[in-house]
Amino acid sequence: MTKDPICGMEIDPETARFTSDRAGKTYYFCSQSCLNKFERNAVHSLKKKTWFTRFLESIAEANRKQFSNKPPSCCGH
Helix, strand or coil: CEECCCCCCEECCCCCCEEEEECCEEEEECCHHHHHHHHHCHHHHCCCCCHHHHHHHHHHHHHHHHHCCCCCHHHCC
16 A cells, blocks of 8 residues: 555555656555646655644544544545
């Protein structure tokens, strides 16, 4: 499993429908929406994470643990 670099959702590379190749690495996405966000600003999406981004990700992880692993709204489910 790998994480969608936009929303953080766990993605199975074997079944991923949305991918992008950058600098010799393949990135996997849960939806066309996340792929589009990445493609629009791939340089920003791949920058090192700031303390604030890590803080937001920790909140998102806590929410996932509390409310199960439902796909985020960007997935269109």
